[in-house]
Amino acid sequence: MIKLCCNGCGSDLQVGDDVRFLTCNYCHSKLEVVRDVTATHTRVLEKLERATDRIAGNLKVIELQNDLERVDREWEARRQSLLVRGQNGGLYEPSAIGSVIGSLAAILGGIVLALFLSNNTVGYFPLFGLLFSCIGFMNLVSGLSKSSAFRDGRSRHRQQREQLIGEIERERRR
Ligand SMILES: [Zn+2]
The missing domain is CATH 2.20.28 (Rubrerythrin, domain 2)
Structure with a gap:
């Protein structure tokens, strides 16, 4: 020896x-x-293989953290684009129930207006009421599609986030 x-x-x-x-x-x-x-x-x-493994692991973690930041940034931009303006001017996350309530008032109000105008006037005036209803209905459709896009976007973002965080933790534990 x-x-x-x-x-x-x-x-x-x-x-x-x-x-x-x-x-x-x-x-x-x-x-x-x-x-x-x-x-x-x-x-x-x-x-030292272990040291180089560790460095590669650190780089991987940094890469994953960058991905996480990018995913957050992208969702935040998308979120901002999907926010709806409320009646008091504030911005809100679109909700299906919110757009139903908001649009229903316009749809029903338009129908009532059309009925009222058809009883009291002649000619095309009742159509204004129906036009009002139509606008309400279009609002409802766009509101529902916005709220479903919002919901999908949010759940996809959460999924991506959880996956990346899981990968980062796995990488750190190595
Ligand atoms: Zn040694």
Whole structure:
């Protein structure tokens, strides 16, 4: 047995006399035992695989975190584009029930107006009431499609988020 020093990390190693190659128990470097005329020493053959694995892992984590930020940013932009303006001027997330309530008033109001105008006037005036109803109905359709786009977008965003966070945690645990 001879005493040697790991060229990778400096740990003391005990090596059999005829050993030429070994792996350091501490830093896992692959070492070659070099027997010179003056002294026997070790030479690192392979760079520390674990360290490079770790660096690759860190890069992967950074990449995933960038993906997460991008996904959040994209959803926020989409969210802003889908917000609806309420009657007091504020912006709200579109909801199916909200658009039904909002549009129903216009649809019913238009019908009542049409009936009222057809009883009290002649000519095309009752059509204004129906026009009002039509606008209400179109609002309802666009409101419902907006709210479903909003719901889909939000759940897709959550899914992507959870998946990325899961991947980041897995990568960190390695
Ligand atoms: Zn070592």
